[in-house]
Amino acid sequence: MSVLIRNARLVNEGRVFEADLRIRHGRIDAIASSLAHLPGEGLLDAAGQYLLPGMIDDQVHFRDPGAPHKGSFATESRAAVAGGITSVMDMPNTHPPTLTLEALEAKEHRAAHCSRVNYGFHFGVSHDNLDTVAALDPSRVAAVKVFMGASTGNMLVDDLPALERLFRDCPTVLLTHCEHTPRIREREAQWQARFGDAIPASEHPAIRDAEACYQSSSLAVSLARRYGTRLHVLHITSARELGLFQPGALAGKPITAEVCAHHLYFDDGDYAALGHLIKCNPAIKSRADRNALRQALLCGRLDIIGTDHAPHTWDEKQRPYLQAPSGLPLVQHALPSLLELVADSLLPLPMLVEKTSHAVAERFAIDQRGYLREGYWADLTLIERLAEPRPVAADPILAHCGWTPFQGRAFRHAVRSTFVSGQLAWHAGQVQDDCQGLPLRYRRG
Structure with missing residues (x-):
């Protein structure tokens, strides 16, 4: 038309x-x-x-296949277009996970029949598929995603020789979720000894703290520098991590970093009212961290804004701390929440467009989109x-889970x-x- x-x-x-x-x-x-x-x-x-050019969201969990009670490409893509998002890249930790070319093809087929948004897929990493990753056609996937922090099934890769091989051989952009799992497990045990099963939601940023993030993200950056990896570190949450990344324009950077909409909007003062509804990994941290993230957008240490849309049911979120899953439904309200920063003169509108559209298209070499x-x-x-x-x-909530942290x-x-x-x-x-x-x-x- x-x-x-x-x-x-x-x-x-x-x-x-x-x-x-x-x-x-x-x-x-x-x-x-x-x-x-x-x-x-x-x-x-x-x-x-x-x-504006539509927002390109480089990290979503549309729960398809494997968790239709949480969401699907059909339901979550409807929420995305209502939020001004026109393209998404889906994460590999589905059921089954995207660890084989057959699993990738199955997800492409599902999206081709029901997605309201343009779509791409990240390929996952486990200890068992490193040969497959090394042989990937770079034009076939959006990027390769490694969980250097907690994940599901066998997708947590924290063995140093495996990581070295991955950083050396990855044929395209490598995405990392960075949290140091041993520190988190140790602190979970300490907090459980103090609170039993009644750990307050407000303790989440103390358990999954800035040190856990820094230990993992600093390792990722050091490996990328050693092997010349095209590294993109997802959902930075702490002021301390920002020093790992260079300020300035994205062009020419081999190592880039991202922040998510909810980490720019909420802070640890919001746990009292929202509890597990804002429980996510990495955790929403202090107001000082949040404000540092906002400033890092302005100087270019943070190159991209995504959502990490990860819906769970309302009932799942009402469980005790150690059983309540991490993740928020975000695609419908991410862009309006970011425009609050524009309305408050904290972020120029052209820079918001740069971080949500132009830079995403450039970092992932997306053809003829983002401008x-x-x-x-x-x-x-x-x-x-x-x-x-x-x-x-x-307005109605279009995500299948039927609730929003906003x-x-x-x-x-x-x-x-x-x-x-x-x-x-x-x-x-x-x-x-x-x-x-x-x-x-x-x-x-």
């Missing part, structure tokens, strides 16, 4: 400017100060609202500036429309279920 978006304020490549934008055959056909409305063409008046450029795929998000903050409770909050911006590969996926509070996302392609040899 062809659609003309008029009177928009485009945010792209460091600029905010007024223009019209035409979508045709799934791509951005033209961007100009004034475009004529063609016969039979759809028309959307942006009325001065911001038009408002003629000829690129039309992955777009139209952002409405609200006259009054809108309570989160005013309960009781209100946002000053809302996602009015989302286009995925030129298709209207979300508009005026409704998911367009005839939209079908496409597989991401990568510019790699």
Whole structure:
């Protein structure tokens, strides 16, 4: 279809400017100060609202396959387009895990039938598939993911010889979840001795503390420097870790780092009200850590913002501390929560677009996405500036789990429309279920 978006304020490549934008055959056909409305063409008046490249979320857990009671590509992709996310990269710790090419193909097949967003997949690492990882076609996967902290099944890799081999032989970008498991296990035992089964949720950042993160992330960075690995460290949560990463623009960096929306929004003062609803790994830490993460975005030590969307059921989250799973449903509200930083003048809007779209496309070499450029795929998000903050409770929760950690909050911006590969996926509070996302392609040899 062809659609003309008029009177928009485009945010792209460091600029905010007024223009019209035409979508045709799934791509951005033209961007100009004034475009004529063609016969039979759809028309959307942006009325001065911001038009952004859609957020590319490089880490989601859509729970598909293996946990339909938590979510699926069908349910979670609907929540994603409602939140202005147009592309996702799914993590490998599903059931079965993405440790073989057969498992990867099965996930691609599932997403091709039901995903409202564009999709890619990270390949997992275990002690048993290092030969498969080394032989991967780099154009086939978004990246390779290793859990250097706690994970499920056999996906925890904390044996140094195995890690050395992985960092040496990985043929593409290597993602790491960094927490030092022995320290965490030791502290869990100490806290259980103090509290029994009634460990307060507020103790989570003390158990999974900054030292546990630093011990693991510093090892990852040192290995990457030794072997020349293209390393991307996920969900940084502590001020101490920031010194491991270089400030400045992403271009040319072999080692990059990421922060998640919830670590920029919440701090340890929120456990009293939200409890296990904000229990995640790595943990949400102190306000000082949160503020340091915000500052690190501005200087470029943190290159990308993701979500780590990881839904669990409400009942699972009500269990005692050691049984309550870690993870939050985030894709529907991540971008509105990040726009709160813009509204508070803590983060320039062009920089938010850089961290959620441009930099993700560059780090993962995604072909023709992540920018408002003629000829690129039309992955777009139209952002409405609200006259009054809108309570989160005013809208339905689209994630399958049916709850959000942002309960009781209100946002000053809302996602009015989302286009995925030129298709209207979300508009005026409704998911367009005839939209079908496409597989991401990568510019790699």
